[in-house]
Structure formats: structure tokens, C-alpha cells
Amino acid sequence: MSDMIIREDELLSPADYPEDQRKLVEDFNSRIKRITGIVTGLGKEYHTIWVVDIADMSMHLYRSTGESTSRGAIQLGYRYTEYDRYISEYIDTYVVDRSDSILRDVNSQTVMDRIKDGDLYTVDYMRMSDEGILSYHQMAFALAGQPGEADKFILAYRDIDKAIRKHISDKQYLREQLDIVNALSRDYYNIFKIDINTGNVVILKLDGYVTKGMDKPSDKQYPYDVLYKQYVKDRVYPEDQPDLLEAMSFNTICQKMREQDEYVSSYRVLDNGEVHYYQFTYIPINPMNLSSGILAGFKNVDDIVESAREREALAILAETDIMTGILNRGSGERKVIDALANGRNGMLCIFDIDDFKKINDNFGHDVGDKVIRGIADILSNEFRERDIVFRLGGDEYAVFAENISEVNSAKMVIDRVFSKITKLSIPELKGYMVSVSAGASLSVPGQHNDFEELYKSADSCVYKSKSVEGCEVNFYHQA
Known part of the structure; x- marks a missing residue:
């Protein structure tokens, strides 16, 4: 619960004032309640809250959990005479990156321009604590009342380090995944997108014959289970068909995508009486949200097996039972x-x-x-x-x-x-x-x-x- 300077039991009682002044008293109480409500809401997330008087830019500390935002300013009711001087000292003391830009973003004129219509205005920055620890923080600004009526605004601070670092990590992960998707598009002749929710598939890239009824990329949707079974029956080497039916089933690839970011295997294809090695790769478009879809790529890898080492690896793969990993x-x-x-x-x-x-x-x-x-x-x-x-x-x-x-x-x-x-x-x-x-x-x-x-x-x-x-x-x- 927030630490309050003015509590509900300290509000003025309209009954104690003449009738012609009671409306003014009720307005005063309403404004105090509005400030209290804003601060209480902010207090759920923000560790330190200042209330700033718009007229003279004086400020006092409304809530603190003990973390200093100004040398010595950790006691409730602590007052500071001028907002712009306070914020300049704060940035000089604690902000370690882009301090000039941050100062421009939080000076009194910029803040008032941003919040005058009732919007919440936030600024993120890198902060160094008194102990020398770096972390991402945020300043938030909001009017303490309705636009055009408020005579105060709120300045609140919170630690956003965990959220920012997770966001950075997620963006990096998605960039790496995008690189994989782009590589798949370059390297594979035939690419399909599978909708994990419907079990349908669309053709994104088609280079050469795949199976009956498929001639070019389009928005047409095919049932994945029907398509892959037809492909296995039509193209895959007979001895490999039972294992590949299991390895490429919808249930199998969904399970693999929940367990790993890439599912790759090789198999043999029979074309006009000749045996060729092929490889499939399944990857999620977004590993953090499988509903974004799965990409499936297929390519001939005969050229890869030109080296003896890779031939040996594929020979071992050809001898292996896909489901169990032992010999077939x-x-x-x-x-x-x-x-x-x-x-x-x-x-x-x-x-x-x-x-x-x-x-x-x-x-x-x-x-x-x-x-x-x-x-x-x-x-x-x-x-x-x-x-x-x-x-x-x-x-x-x-x-x-x-x-x-x-x-x-x-x-x-x-x-x-x-x-x-x-x-x-x-x-x-x-x-x-x-x-x-x-x-x-x-x-x-x-x-x-x-x-x-x-x-x-x-x-x-x-x-x-x-x-x-x-x-x-x-x-x-x-x-």
C-alpha cells in the first residue's frame, strides 16, 4: 500500500464550513482524492513518487520505498524548491547514457507538453546506483487531475531492468530465427508453411516436381496429413516409407517443434528408377509462439554426399530406424x-x-x-x-x-x-x-x-x- 501524505481521514468536512463555501471544500477534497488515486495506482509498480506543483515547480516526496532519487531525499514530505534543478542534478548523478538527450526529454516544458492532454509520458534510461550497479529504469509523468484543471503532476520512478533485458534477449532470438528462415528460403527448393492450428499447408516455393496436383506456389490450402502421405507414397524409396510416414506425421512435427527449434532428417527418393538422397527441415517461424506457423523445407542432398565423410554419415542415417535410433x-x-x-x-x-x-x-x-x-x-x-x-x-x-x-x-x-x-x-x-x-x-x-x-x-x-x-x-x- 502506498505511503500517503494526506489520508482519507484528513480530508476537510464540508459540514464544518458555511454553505456558500461547501462547494469549494468538496472540490478541494475531490482533487486530493484524485491525486491519492493516481499515486496509489502508480505505487503498485513505481518505487518512488514525487508530486510537482505546476505553478512554481516546487515538489515534495509523496511515496518512497527507501531508494534514493536525490541525495538524502528518502523521507516522505521531503521538499525540493525547483523541479528543473532537481531533475538536472538527478541526471548528472545517476544517468550514465544519453544524459543530454534524457535531460531534454524530461525538462519541465517538454513534460508539460506531453502530459497536458492527460496522457501518461514515460522515459527509459540506464541508471547507476550509489553502489555502482547498472540497471534500466523508467520515469513516468502524469497530471494529478483532469486536463485544464490540474495544478500538479506526478513524477514516478520504477526499475524495469528485468523486463528490458528479456525484451532485448527476445529480439535477439527472433533476429537469429529470422536468419534461419531466410537461409531456409535460399537453400531449399521446395518450402511449405504449416498452420499448427488447422493442420493445413500452403506452398511458398516450388522448384521441380514434388507430388501429384502441385504445380506452383499459391494461397491454396492443402490438408497436411493428406499431402505428406501422398508425397511419401509417390516419391519415397519403398523401404523408407513406413519410417518416414511416422517421422513426418503432423503429431510428430508438432511434438518436435515443442522440444527443439529445428527438426532435420534425411531419406531416399526414387526418381525414374534412380535413388537420390533428400533432406527435410522443419522450423518454427517464431519458437515462442508456435501458432505463427511452421516452415518445412525439402531439398536434394546428393551433392552433399560427394565427400566421403558426408557419405558415411548419410549411410549411417539410411541404416537407422528413424523412430528409435537403432538399426533398421x-x-x-x-x-x-x-x-x-x-x-x-x-x-x-x-x-x-x-x-x-x-x-x-x-x-x-x-x-x-x-x-x-x-x-x-x-x-x-x-x-x-x-x-x-x-x-x-x-x-x-x-x-x-x-x-x-x-x-x-x-x-x-x-x-x-x-x-x-x-x-x-x-x-x-x-x-x-x-x-x-x-x-x-x-x-x-x-x-x-x-x-x-x-x-x-x-x-x-x-x-x-x-x-x-x-x-x-x-x-x-x-x-
């Missing part, structure tokens, strides 16, 4: 086949999530995706770096663990994995325990081991494990 089926199987061909024996184990459809139906596909990623992470962490961990697709995974040729040692490893899976913590599951069924087949040292045979053997054991509730593994025993 094609690359995983090739690595196992190569290992067996080079005489490296071990265990091939297949893991299948139990009742995965039930998880999707009861908790939603987003939660199902978290389960898929969570189990992939467990398999990656619990098996060795040299072991081959890959996703077969859907809710199935496979692992080839080298040099595990005995059931007992294999079971110890798998039991450790089971223990981690049953403890998988996903809040949205509300305590539901995830389990998997597993089947394993061991390659025999010194004998020819065929991947297809190992896979079929392990897969048949998965179905046996499905008959048991909870995590279970069965091993294939050769006759």
Missing part, C-alpha cells in the same frame, strides 16, 4: 549375415511387445511410440556395443549377441533385459507393466549357420513364449 531391419539383417559369413557365432534373439495393440487402444499411439522407443533404449543399453541391435518393424526387435553360445549365459543376459523392461517408467501408462515375449536361437561353432534358419527358429520360440503371461523366453534346441 534391412541394415540389421545385413550385419548379422556378414557376421555369420565371417564365422562369428552367437545368439539371435527376437523380442515382441505383448499386447501392443491394447497399449495403443487404451493409452493412445503417442504412448505406444514411447514404449517402442523405451524398449529400444533398453536393448541398446543392456547389450554390448559390438552386438547388433535392430528393429524388425512394428513392435518387434532382434539382437545378435556375439560369443553367446550357451543357454545359461544367454538366459542371464535376457533376464537382465526383462528386469529393465518391467521397470520401464512412462507416466501416461499409469502403472501398466510392459512385458515382452522372446525367442532365441544359438548358432553352433564350427558349422555353417544360415541367418534365415536362425531367424525362423527364434521366431517359432516367440510364439511359445506368448502362451505365458509376462516376460518369457524360449530357446530353440537343434535335434
Whole structure:
């Protein structure tokens, strides 16, 4: 609450005056209440308030929280004889930047010109405290009454350092984001703007064939879900289509934009029988307000893979399951086949999530995706770096663990994995325990081991494990 020089109980009582003077007394009380109301309102934000007499520019301190705005002027009722001399001394003492300009902005003539019609006039400046601390401050000026009637005005001070520094930081951030948007426009052949509220998309830039029905930029809106699915079906390499349908879904990109400022991935496109590498990039127009929209850019990156290093990076990307980050089926199987061909024996184990459809139906596909990623992470962490961990697709995974040729040692490893899976913590599951069924087949040292045979053997054991509730593994025993 503001510290007041004149309180309500100190107002004059019209009944104590002759009838012909009561109107003057009521006017006096009204003016005092008006000043009190203005100061009380300002006092919610401003730490120090002066009241200045317009006639002689004398001033007295109306409110203070203890922060000095003049040497020694921290007591209520402190008076200063001349506003212009006071403000000049204040600026000389405390203002450290643009002091001449600030002085022109707050001299009595400028202030009166700015507030005469009842407007609030503010001036921001950099202030140095008595302790040598720099911070952004503000002076605010307002008439203490109605225009044409007021004989006083208010001068108030407040600290705006946090607000100004946040504003500067936000502007810098938006400038950097604008640079990214401009770079996207320069570097990408095809650019689309996605409305996160409606799920619609418009073409901003089109250079070459994208998919059926799209020939030039326009204001025409397309449903994003329809457009991207058609694009994937029409252009994307068949083996990459399932993963890209997930990676480019509306729900996925919205989630990515809430988590990060840029979402980039590469994939393969099939053009007239030739395979080409493409890259997509999604960025928010304004990361602080996603409703401003998302930009999506697509470009051919064949030229980038000319260097061996970048070729290797894209090769790894082509082998990776986009959703989980582990190897995809094609690359995983090739690595196992190569290992067996080079005489490296071990265990091939297949893991299948139990009742995965039930998880999707009861908790939603987003939660199902978290389960898929969570189990992939467990398999990656619990098996060795040299072991081959890959996703077969859907809710199935496979692992080839080298040099595990005995059931007992294999079971110890798998039991450790089971223990981690049953403890998988996903809040949205509300305590539901995830389990998997597993089947394993061991390659025999010194004998020819065929991947297809190992896979079929392990897969048949998965179905046996499905008959048991909870995590279970069965091993294939050769006759």
C-alpha cells in the first residue's frame, strides 16, 4: 500500500464550513482524492513518487520505498524548491547514457507538453546506483487531475531492468530465427508453411516436381496429413516409407517443434528408377509462439554426399530406424549375415511387445511410440556395443549377441533385459507393466549357420513364449 501524505481521514468536512463555501471544500477534497488515486495506482509498480506543483515547480516526496532519487531525499514530505534543478542534478548523478538527450526529454516544458492532454509520458534510461550497479529504469509523468484543471503532476520512478533485458534477449532470438528462415528460403527448393492450428499447408516455393496436383506456389490450402502421405507414397524409396510416414506425421512435427527449434532428417527418393538422397527441415517461424506457423523445407542432398565423410554419415542415417535410433531391419539383417559369413557365432534373439495393440487402444499411439522407443533404449543399453541391435518393424526387435553360445549365459543376459523392461517408467501408462515375449536361437561353432534358419527358429520360440503371461523366453534346441 502506498505511503500517503494526506489520508482519507484528513480530508476537510464540508459540514464544518458555511454553505456558500461547501462547494469549494468538496472540490478541494475531490482533487486530493484524485491525486491519492493516481499515486496509489502508480505505487503498485513505481518505487518512488514525487508530486510537482505546476505553478512554481516546487515538489515534495509523496511515496518512497527507501531508494534514493536525490541525495538524502528518502523521507516522505521531503521538499525540493525547483523541479528543473532537481531533475538536472538527478541526471548528472545517476544517468550514465544519453544524459543530454534524457535531460531534454524530461525538462519541465517538454513534460508539460506531453502530459497536458492527460496522457501518461514515460522515459527509459540506464541508471547507476550509489553502489555502482547498472540497471534500466523508467520515469513516468502524469497530471494529478483532469486536463485544464490540474495544478500538479506526478513524477514516478520504477526499475524495469528485468523486463528490458528479456525484451532485448527476445529480439535477439527472433533476429537469429529470422536468419534461419531466410537461409531456409535460399537453400531449399521446395518450402511449405504449416498452420499448427488447422493442420493445413500452403506452398511458398516450388522448384521441380514434388507430388501429384502441385504445380506452383499459391494461397491454396492443402490438408497436411493428406499431402505428406501422398508425397511419401509417390516419391519415397519403398523401404523408407513406413519410417518416414511416422517421422513426418503432423503429431510428430508438432511434438518436435515443442522440444527443439529445428527438426532435420534425411531419406531416399526414387526418381525414374534412380535413388537420390533428400533432406527435410522443419522450423518454427517464431519458437515462442508456435501458432505463427511452421516452415518445412525439402531439398536434394546428393551433392552433399560427394565427400566421403558426408557419405558415411548419410549411410549411417539410411541404416537407422528413424523412430528409435537403432538399426533398421534391412541394415540389421545385413550385419548379422556378414557376421555369420565371417564365422562369428552367437545368439539371435527376437523380442515382441505383448499386447501392443491394447497399449495403443487404451493409452493412445503417442504412448505406444514411447514404449517402442523405451524398449529400444533398453536393448541398446543392456547389450554390448559390438552386438547388433535392430528393429524388425512394428513392435518387434532382434539382437545378435556375439560369443553367446550357451543357454545359461544367454538366459542371464535376457533376464537382465526383462528386469529393465518391467521397470520401464512412462507416466501416461499409469502403472501398466510392459512385458515382452522372446525367442532365441544359438548358432553352433564350427558349422555353417544360415541367418534365415536362425531367424525362423527364434521366431517359432516367440510364439511359445506368448502362451505365458509376462516376460518369457524360449530357446530353440537343434535335434
